[in-house]
Amino acid sequence: MTNRSMIHSSLNLERKYAAPPAKVFAAWSSADALSQWSIPAEGMTVRYERFEFQPGGAEVSIFQFDDGTRLINDGVFADIIKNQRIASLYTMRDGDEPVFSGLLTVEFLPTGNGCLLRLHESGVFFDGHDKPEHHKLGYTAMLNALDQYIGA
Numbered sequence: 477m478t479n480r481s482m483i484h485s486s487l488n489l490e491r492k493y494a495a496p497p498a499k500v501f502a503a504w505s506s507a508d509a510l511s512q513w514s515i516p517a518e519g520m521t522v523r524y525e526r527f528e529f530q531p532g533g534a535e536v537s538i539f540q541f542d543d544g545t546r547l548i549n550d551g552v553f554a555d556i557i558k559n560q561r562i563a564s565l566y567t568m569r570d571g572d573e574p575v576f577s578g579l580l581t582v583e584f585l586p587t588g589n590g591c592l593l594r595l596h597e598s599g600v601f602f603d604g605h606d607k608p609e610h611h612k613l614g615y616t617a618m619l620n621a622l623d624q625y626i627g628a
Contacts, residue, residue: 485608486598491619495626497584497591501559503626504582505529510537513625516614519543531556535564547575560584568606575605593619 493500503509507524515522519542526536531553539547551566561584567577578599585592595615601607 480603482603483601483608484599485601485611487596487608487612487615489595489612489615489619491593491595491623492587493591493593493623493626494589495591496589497586498559499626500591500593500622501562501584503622504562505556509625513621514618515621516617529553529556535566539568545570554579570605573605574602576601576611593622595619 503513506529507527510527511522511524516539521540523538523540524536525538526534528534533553535549535551535553537549539549548569549566550569551564553562553564555561555563561582563579563581565577565579568575576599578597581594581596583592583594585594597611597615
């Protein structure tokens, strides 16, 4: 019998950017932009097979590791308010095996001439295939790369 487990976890990150919320939001609102900065780790590429950026729209992205590991992220945009927030629900799979399912919210708050980004992820990790600390490291790397991408 396969050992089954679920780890429930949540993550909160904040980052200030010197760019206005509209510019930071724009970096999250297109597959072309995301593919340039949203890589959570070295030795990995991200490809967007589907990106329907509207409430109810689908998102399918492929995370490919140099070692051949391939994770498929299949989600739906639950809510989008231009330049203010994005909420999405998604499941990440390794083949047919679910690795993680959760809710991701990103808020874009004006701060003087800049933007305060608040990222929250809440979900469940299945059967030890992934860990909460991997998501924290991945999102931290992505938010660092976003800073470089928007040129702030």
